[in-house]
Amino acid sequence: MERREIRESGVDAVYWRPVRDALAELVTELSPEDIEQLLDTPPDPSLGDVAFPTFRLAKERRRPPAEIARTIAEALSARGFSARADGGYVNVALPRTAAVRDILRETAAPDFARFSWGAGKRVVIDMSSPNIAKPFGVGHLRSTVIGQAIRNLLLRARYEVLRVNHIGDWGTQFGKLMAAYAMWGIPEGASDKIRAYLELYVRFHEEAERRPELEDEGRRWFKRLEDGDPQARKLWRMFVDESLKEFMRIYDRLGVSFEYILGESFYNDQIPGVLEEVRAKGLLEESEGAFVVRLGDDLPPALLLKSDGTTLYLTRDLATALYRKNVLGGDLLLYVVGREQSLHFEQLRGVLRRMGYPWADAIVHVPFGLLRFGGKKLSTRRGRVIFLEEVLDEAKARALQILEEKSPHLADKEGVAEAIGVGAVIFNDLRQSRLHDIDFDMEEALSFEGETGPYVQYTYARAKSLFRRAGAACEEALADVLPDVRAIAGDRGWELLKLVAAYPRAVRKGIELYEPSAVARHILDVAKAFNRYYQEERILVEDPEERRAKLALVARVARVLADGLDVLGLKVLEEI
Incomplete structure (x- = not known):
């Protein structure tokens, strides 16, 4: 995201402004914005109210930071400031009464902590994106709450923000689930079909370790789905509809909504045209029966088509990026996705650059680390998945117990407990x-x-x-x-x-x-x-x-x- 030429708001700029302006006259090597970006609060209040580090300036002037700090402190003192040099820092104590008045005035303003540099620009955020036919596990919590918070932040700079939930409703895993469903089914009258689907998925992987040919059966089912086979499409639609019901319930509890819910399957009709464009531009090369785009020495080739003709995440993400840019009109395309996908997004940008799209750099991967319970990474294939709804329920129950003890006469304890419990789960993530x-x-x-x-x-x-x-x-x-x-x-x-x-x-x-x-x-x-x-x-x-x-x-x-x-x-x- 581009930097602004001036800082538009922020009361730190207001009550620091006299110091910044004086420094701008004394330190001509740096712009007023550069100076203000360097200003900070001293760690010890006894040192003053504003600290200016001279280390960057020392590189410019090729002089010791402490010497520069002494020179600047003396110059500020000569202008009526209470300034002192402490090592490589210039610390300034502000005239308190005037500063307090400035703060009171600015913190009451309607635009306090609001900016305008995003006005007229549209950001598309890819966030949450759970997989169909699996319970909403805690593994998708981070993308959901981080994405929502980033959206809320961007709104404070007047960006228009479109949240897109890129539901995982396509891929070979659905072939495996269909194969498992065809072989074993689920118990008649199962009250929780999503959990039943998860058990099928886990069973498939356990059986496949003993019977590797099951993997081929899963691939065949997915090929049937891609080819429009009626039976495969019917199963797929059942998985999607049941899953979306559960997801909406979880999102409601988290206070999250989306401008668009577009699964991977939404882009299926667009993929042939994208592949034809890549081929027409002479970028698609055959490699051991599959088709790749070479990205130079720094990145491995981007695999777009498997040898059996099926597409991959990268193929679908190419179509997705083009849609978000050309149809949704995104000036910036954010992907709030785990850091393990960093190579994927480098390849996505690389293919788009080779296709001749200068806006490829508008694709920004916003990575995040793992969420672990008991020190273990979560894995659906092995069944080690913790359901988010269970976590939220437990958090609410514990919050309610605390309220019964601390605030027995509180009105709407259930609602307050829900807000505290869910909030505790969200804040635990976002504070780090x-x-x-x-x-x-x-x-x-x-x-x-x-x-x-x-x-x-x-x-x-x-x-x-x-x-x-x-x-x-x-x-x-x-x-x-x-x-x-x-x-x-x-x-x-x-x-x-x-x-x-x-x-x-x-x-x-x-x-x-x-x-x-x-x-x-x-x-x-x-x-x-x-x-x-x-x-x-x-x-x-x-x-x-x-x-x-x-x-x-x-x-x-x-x-x-x-x-x-x-x-x-x-x-x-x-x-x-």
Whole structure:
């Protein structure tokens, strides 16, 4: 995604702006945007409020960072700033009262943590994409919730976003399932047909280890499906319809929907034309009976047709990419798919480049690591699959048990437990870098203490409870332009305000890196800081001006927590 020439929003830019502008005059080698990208908050508040690292500048000037830092600090001090050099950093303490006013004004603005660089651009996100005839396992959770969070982030930069669920409804695995169904069937009156299909699929692979000829039978069934055989098509349609019913139930619980649900089969009619185009451009070569496109020395040849004439994932993804570009009008095509598919997307881009499409680089693979339970990767073939619905049910049940103990008189405990339980599962994923492998621990994920979704949801509810107790409206406190900010300009209030003010920076980072954890980590920091403030400061004091100032701060904390939870796909709970 392209960089912007100027930063359009973000209160960090506002209360850092005097420092940035002064540095821009002193450091001519860097643009104002470059400088602002380098600005950060010192790890120790006693060092100041804004830190400028000189290491990049040291390379430009070929001088020691510490020497450059001293020179810049002296120049800033001469301009009236409270600046000091600490190693290779210039640390600046801001005039607090003015900075507090700036933050209060900007955090009340309608466009707080909103950007506009995506206006007029369309992004197509490939996300979730479970396989037909298999239960919705936790293995598809990551693509679903990461994709949804990225969509929510992109909306904050005014992109138009189309979510596409590329259902896995085609391929040789369906031939295997059809062969298994034809040989063994499922129990008459089976209440859970999807599980019965999974058991057939697992049984097929177990039997195939002893009888390798079953693999050939599976391939024959899939060829029948591709050729339009009525019996094969009837079985396939049955598998698809039953599966979609289950998927919709899960998506409803996760709060996820799609602009398009287009299975791999949707592109079948387009594949012959794509293959003909590749052939007409002289790119398709025969190799041991199969047909490939050679991609040079850096990548292995891209296999598009097997020797038996069947297509592959790559063949179908070529047709898919062309459809998303030419029909859906995607300026950017994101694929939220596991990192093990990195080679696949390199080959996809490589084939499109060889076909003469300059937009091939608009295809962006957004990889993620594994989700493990008990340290094991999940595998459907071996039957080691954990059903997401069971995980969500258990999370809800445990959340309900906690609420019965902590909040026995809470209204709609069932609904709140669902929001907490599902939110805990989602947040456990998104608080960690998407590239990391994740070991899921239910007890840890549901804790109301620590780095969890329930902790952030509870903190928001705690903040809102102050307004109910005060008989005040959060919206009015958010819009309040305070005549006196001294009550929140002390060290505790200032540290919390700086975190609130830095929220747009986290949103921007999440957008630019397709990294929802940037927002998750930030709202965790805000929640922790607010809970410290709540414990150490009396907020609902008698003095009306002090109470007014503190509620204005709490309103901004609530705004950031609510927006962050919304980005991540968690429900915002007014009361827990």
